Amino acid sequence: MGTADVLKEGPGKAFMLCNEAIVRGALEADVKLVSAYPGSPTTEILDTFSEVSPKFDLKMEIASNEKVALETCAGAAMVGLRSISSMKSVGMNVASDSFFSLSYTGVKGGMVIVMADDPQAHSSQTEQDGRPFGPNAYIPMLEPSDPEEAKRMVKMAFDLSEKYSVPILMRTTTRVSHQSGIVTLDRMERKPFVKLSWTHPPGRYVTVAESARQFKLALLERSKRIEEEFNKSELNQVTDTGSEMGIITSGAGYNYAVDATKLLGINPSILKLGTTYPLPKRLIGEFLKKLKTVIIVEELSPYLELHVTAIAKDANPAVKIFGKWTGHFSEALEYNPNIVADGIGKIVGKTPPVDYEKTLERATELKKGLAERWPTFCPGCPHRATLYALRQATKGTKHILSTDIGCYSMSFLDPINYGDSLLSMGACLGVAAGMQYGAQEKVVAMIGDSTFFHAGLPGLVNAIHHNDDFTLVILDNEVTAMTGQQPHATRDYNAGGKPAKPLVIEDVIKGMGLTDITIVDPYQVKQAIPAMKDALSRKGPNVIISRRACALYSDRNKRKRGETIQTNKVDKEVCKKPYTCIRGFHCPAISVDDEDRKAFITKGLCDRCDVCAKLCPFGSIRLREGD
Amino acid sequence: MSGKEFSVYMAGVGGQGLVLLSNVIGSACASAGIRAITGEQHGLSQRSGSINVHMRISEDVRSPLIPIGSADAILALDALEALRYVEYLRPGGVVVMNSRIQHPIIETNEHTKDKAARYMSAGDVKARLSEVTDKVAVIDALELGKKAGNPLTENIVMLGALATLEDFPVPEEALRNSISENVPKKAVEVNLRAFELGKQFAFDTLCNIVKCRK
Numbered sequence: 001m002g003t004a005d006v007l008k009e010g011p012g013k014a015f016m017l018c019n020e021a022i023v024r025g026a027l028e029a030d031v032k033l034v035s036a037y038p039g040s041p042t043t044e045i046l047d048t049f050s051e052v053s054p055k056f057d058l059k060m061e062i063a064s065n066e067k068v069a070l071e072t073c074a075g076a077a078m079v080g081l082r083s084i085s086s087m088k089s090v091g092m093n094v095a096s097d098s099f100f101s102l103s104y105t106g107v108k109g110g111m112v113i114v115m116a117d118d119p120q121a122h123s124s125q126t127e128q129d130g131r132p133f134g135p136n137a138y139i140p141m142l143e144p145s146d147p148e149e150a151k152r153m154v155k156m157a158f159d160l161s162e163k164y165s166v167p168i169l170m171r172t173t174t175r176v177s178h179q180s181g182i183v184t185l186d187r188m189e190r191k192p193f194v195k196l197s198w199t200h201p202p203g204r205y206v207t208v209a210e211s212a213r214q215f216k217l218a219l220l221e222r223s224k225r226i227e228e229e230f231n232k233s234e235l236n237q238v239t240d241t242g243s244e245m246g247i248i249t250s251g252a253g254y255n256y257a258v259d260a261t262k263l264l265g266i267n268p269s270i271l272k273l274g275t276t277y278p279l280p281k282r283l284i285g286e287f288l289k290k291l292k293t294v295i296i297v298e299e300l301s302p303y304l305e306l307h308v309t310a311i312a313k314d315a316n317p318a319v320k321i322f323g324k325w326t327g328h329f330s331e332a333l334e335y336n337p338n339i340v341a342d343g344i345g346k347i348v349g350k351t352p353p354v355d356y357e358k359t360l361e362r363a364t365e366l367k368k369g370l371a372e373r374w375p376t377f378c379p380g381c382p383h384r385a386t387l388y389a390l391r392q393a394t395k396g397t398k399h400i401l402s403t404d405i406g407c408y409s410m411s412f413l414d415p416i417n418y419g420d421s422l423l424s425m426g427a428c429l430g431v432a433a434g435m436q437y438g439a440q441e442k443v444v445a446m447i448g449d450s451t452f453f454h455a456g457l458p459g460l461v462n463a464i465h466h467n468d469d470f471t472l473v474i475l476d477n478e479v480t481a482m483t484g485q486q487p488h489a490t491r492d493y494n495a496g497g498k499p500a501k502p503l504v505i506e507d508v509i510k511g512m513g514l515t516d517i518t519i520v521d522p523y524q525v526k527q528a529i530p531a532m533k534d535a536l537s538r539k540g541p542n543v544i545i546s547r548r549a550c551a552l553y554s555d556r557n558k559r560k561r562g563e564t565i566q567t568n569k570v571d572k573e574v575c576k577k578p579y580t581c582i583r584g585f586h587c588p589a590i591s592v593d594d595e596d597r598k599a600f601i602t603k604g605l606c607d608r609c610d611v612c613a614k615l616c617p618f619g620s621i622r623l624r625e626g627d
Numbered sequence: 628m629s630g631k632e633f634s635v636y637m638a639g640v641g642g643q644g645l646v647l648l649s650n651v652i653g654s655a656c657a658s659a660g661i662r663a664i665t666g667e668q669h670g671l672s673q674r675s676g677s678i679n680v681h682m683r684i685s686e687d688v689r690s691p692l693i694p695i696g697s698a699d700a701i702l703a704l705d706a707l708e709a710l711r712y713v714e715y716l717r718p719g720g721v722v723v724m725n726s727r728i729q730h731p732i733i734e735t736n737e738h739t740k741d742k743a744a745r746y747m748s749a750g751d752v753k754a755r756l757s758e759v760t761d762k763v764a765v766i767d768a769l770e771l772g773k774k775a776g777n778p779l780t781e782n783i784v785m786l787g788a789l790a791t792l793e794d795f796p797v798p799e800e801a802l803r804n805s806i807s808e809n810v811p812k813k814a815v816e817v818n819l820r821a822f823e824l825g826k827q828f829a830f831d832t833l834c835n836i837v838k839c840r841k
Contacts, residue, residue: 015657122668178666259689337690363714367711372731415733597738605729
């Protein structure tokens with residue numbers, strides 16, 4: 001596990017997270033440049049690379065967004081270096097502009113893009129299915145099912161990329177990316193980093209008009225050749241049991257399908273597709289020819305089902321195809337062994353050994369009264385204080401809160417229930433611009449520092465230029481907190497701790513010509529409230545920067561410096577139970593004592609931001625000493 | 628499944644070291660030549676949210692998610708989280724749960740509105756779980772962790788208890804080595820002590836209700 005196994009001398013075996021296995025595979029493939037922006041479920045790829053990068057002869061950047069990351073990899077690959085980027089599903093939306101063009105121009109050095117979809121939207125704004133990006137851009141797409149395969153596949157992807165001069169998309173989903181398993185480590189053979197010379201003729205990577213038309217014709221030929229290779233590739237595996245029933249599946253779906261057949265005690269033939277663009281049409285056709293029934297097991301959209309249906313029209317028009325269109329599987333939410341066993345069971349007329357519905361009903365009964373534990377702000381999180389202050393500052397002012405992607409997104413959850421809209425990275429600004437035209441209420445936009453640099457800048461330029469009337473609250477907690485405190489543009493270091501030039505948010509905004517900037521410290525909540533109120537009363541566009549380091553980041557730094565993390569306690573003699581430390585604040589470290597109904601602070605959780613102490617009108621919360 | 632499987636559904640609250648715990652078990656498996664896979668939860672809930680890890684130790688399972696109603700054990704670092712995922716436990720499966728509860732903010736919020744509100748307790752959870760299994764062991768892992776020398780070793784205390792089960796297929800020696808390799812160097816001693824205390828506690832309690840290793 002962790003970086004130790006990524007660095008381990010091969011050959012050998014290790015228990016690795018899929019994202020770590022991908023890093024190991026890329027390092028074994030002698031990757032020379034890494035650029036990415038964090039996003040779950042791919043973040044551990046970036047984190048692992050960042051941690052090991054000082055030990056390898058490679059260049060790495062934690063980019064300001066996925067588009068810049070992809071372009072950085074593209075530039076290096078144009079020169080001839082092997083490069084890799086990773087991004088979550090919606091990160092590909094940001095990167096896709098260049099992704100499409102890159103298919104036309106191609107690359108010289110091997111280039112791999114890992115894109116992870118998030119069925120169930122565990123940590124994403126949608127359940128977006130990224131597979132159409134492959135065929136839409138004519139970029140070959142591979143899909144692993146587990147860490148071992150992901151590692152092998154990423155190595156093959158670099159070779160394929162160089163063979164066909166095209167970037168390779170490796171698509172995973174959350175349950176593949178966040179799966180750990182035993183991985184085979186090969187020998188790590190690394191060549192020294194050398195700068196190459198640019199040997200291409202002028203216009204080699206320029207795609208527009210006539211060159212675009214030429215590139216298009218060439219890439220269609222390329223796709224044909226790749227499809228031919230995929231028809232014979234070991235990336236696609238047929239398990240022929242001689243059965244008249246078969247399953248076609250890929251990625252996470254394969255794992256569930258295999259276990260489901262065992263649960264049901266059936267033995268169908270299985271075609272596991274590792275190449276989902278170009279689809280190996282001949283291989284699929286041959287598989288279908290032997291079958292009377294085929295079941296398609298895939299999460300999200302009926303991507304494989306659509307193509308298998310089209311291929312069956314010629315290959316075996318009589319084959320019965322079961323999947324989403326027959327109502328046996330859903331396009332919503334992630335699958336699991338039970339869902340797949342239920343779906344297949346209904347098709348083959350068998351019931352799984354466990355009555356899942358009854359088990360779930362019974363569990364629901366047992367769980368009555370069990371409080372939800374939604375993700376929330378950590379003890380000490382400056383966002384909790386900022387949101388509290390913003391609510392106080394807007395008391396009596398009807399307003400709309402246009403929010404954005406980051407830890408602060410969680411403000412809409414119970415019991416905080418604050419925030420009116422959330423679309424995508426940086427969207428709070430454009431949305432606020434539209435709201436201020438349409439709504440009578442005051443409009444407030446809210447964005448984190450990392451998101452501001454990622455996609456907020458164009459929205460702010462627009463708002464300043466058009467003199468849009470809203471107040472932007474920027475939550476500056478020094479890092480990209482939600483994904484694990486990665487450094488961003490305001491830090492003086494980047495990937496692997498290498499030095500970087502820090503940008504100052506207010507200087508950037510002043511440079512855009514906006515001077516109405518109010519800076520508050522959310523921990524000084526009593527001072528922050530009137531300052532925010534004042535700023536909110538002025539005509540926009542204006543900006544409030546709420547500045548205080550992420551509590552986890554701050555704790556980590558404190559521990560590094562050998563400082564102890566102090567905690568508060570409630571003086572029960574003084575507490576008169578106004579619950580001002582709880583209502584509207586909702587810190588997980590504060591609960592109510594069931595005996596005397598007074599507030600209680602859990603020592604191991606409190607981070608001593610001291611905001612609750614400032615909220616208490618009786619001064620009952622103070623530094624814990626001794627105990 | 629065709630091969631013998633031991634699956635444990637591990638649950639807790641963000642920040643309790645659940646992923647480290649699954650890595651300790653997984654690395655021990657790797658070194659002992661046993662196949663293990665997990666389905667983990669990362670991202671979003673840095674702290675204070677409910678989190679879970681599906682751990683399947685078997686030669687031939689593929690899904691990283693344990694099927695409903697088939698986990699051999701639930702290991703919960705917070706008592707409430709044992710109940711939250713009860714549907715995964717097979718009938719008669721073992722529950723090893725920490726007596727500690729971090730009260731959810733939603734429950735605390737109710738306390739400010741209703742004077743009669745009471746938190747769900749570890750006793751309440753145990754009573755409810757007893758309706759699906761008679762094998763529930765409650766451990767004060769925080770207290771044992773403190774006794775070992777660091778309250779943050781709660782997760783390893785729990786592992787010590789789990790490791791006493793006769794059906795748990797990972798050799799104790801491999802687990803100890805894995806603890807030594809996976810925790811920070813200066814914390815090895817205290818973690819090994821925590822492992823031992825968890826084991827001892829289980830021998831005195833859990834092993835009265837479940838078959839344990841000798």
